[in-house]
Amino acid sequence: MIKGIVMSLVGQTALVTGGNKGIGRAICFALAKEGVNIIIAARNESESKETQDQLKDMGSKAFEIPVDVRNEEDVRRLISRTIDKCGRLDILINNAGVALKKRLEETTVEEYDKIIDTNLKGVFLCTKYAIPYLRRSKNGKIINISSIGGLHGIPEFSVYCASKFGVNGVTEAIAAELEGQIKVYSICPGAVDTDMYRSIYKSRPELKPENVAQKVLEIASPESRVASGKIIEISALPIPQI
Template sequence: MPRAAPTTPSRSAQGPNWPRSTPQPLPAPVRPLCWTCPGTVGARRLARLEAPISARPRRMHSDLDRLINLTGRVAIVTGGSRGLGRAMAIGLAKAGASVVVASRKVDACQEVVDEIVALGGRATAIPVRMQEHEDIEALVATAVARLGRLDIVVNNAATVLDRSLEAMTPEAFTGAFSTNLLGPLLLTKAAAPHLAEHGVGAILNISSIAAVRATPTRYLYPAVKSALLQHTRSLAAHLAPQSIRVNAIMPGTFRTDMVEKAYTEDQLAETAGHTPLGRVAEPTELVGPALFLVSDMSSYVTGAVLTVDGGQTLIA
């Protein structure tokens, strides 16, 4: 079948005078939708993230400093004259807090105060017996009178006096719970009105991995430390409307003077061998977790229990 003739003559059929169309400019290239392409905001952010720490803007360091900075805040550390309490008291002072070092022996507390002052910090020593309600109320009142306010309470004082079931007496039971549980409860009660004043109140309870491990030869200490965890959760819920956060730490085995008196070097070596990280901790290794839980770095954390044990509770 013959093809129909075209209705529009070809350019060659019309001769050289056929009008040519006006050339149109090419469209501008479309900018790629790439978050990290050169010149984009994303590229600039990525460059900052990939830069060495020393080359990053000072603002990043300033933000971190602000979160961990405790300048202007006042902390009470019970059992603060030795071991974990001493390490935390000095750590809080280095972060800028004014520290009340509290324990039964005021001379031992004063030694820690002198260390803090020598480092350029501010601290005071106040004796306290955690079984005595009057002592606890006096501790809070004196701390506020001397330092002007109260923002942080670290309930670290404890007794490890223990008895087997066969040797248990009502007096031993009452004594252990008075120091390790009733004491922190009464201190929290006395401190709460002051902790609520500035909206940054924080309470840190020092428990133990003994709270979650069965120990056939020890009864009182694990029972009390377990109760302290529930005390932490209940008070966290109760005090949250007042902007007071309550958290706990469960330490594993730390090389404190108390532990070194209770364990031989062979026993400590055996403990280290059963610990996934392969060693016993130093007291200063509790400072970082403690600072996290009492500073603005954990401003949305309450009722939490942080295990600091090198992995001891990961294995039987």
């Protein structure tokens, strides 16, 4: 077992959607270093297995489970297999997401559906089926990885912004619904240096996936005093221009 700095997290289980790369991968490593059991949930099985193996090399208990967060049956199976493998679920990290830089009038219905279904429906499904198990935890937490685009509209990202505004709205609503049972948060990073970001922009932002992971770690701790329902912006970096 890894000796964690946040000792109260040792032995807990975290499910991280999109945990195979970028922000999600950094979150997996940050939590694993504190002795948290990790479920890596993503569509790309080869990347997930690579992350799983690296976590196991660190001494972490880690499992990769393939999932398409847009598919209800996939998500049901994900939660069931999480419990089968770890016996508990304490922390849900809704991180899986996609983006598209395109003017609204040029965006197809298929592109709209992909973004909304991944970024918002995925949060709905994972949260819905995780809640019964999170209720059993003394540290039940849902941490949604949103975006600065969920706080401010960004030109040519209208559908992405709609999905992230939705995530923040859901966060505030279910925090009230689950008051006293499960704590719910939304983290809104600015520009983060990830593959997804680099596929859109040429610049390299200062904010790294590890910066987001550190904030997740702080909130995940049972000692955290951050109020449930909080929408947390962790970067004031300007929106880049091509």
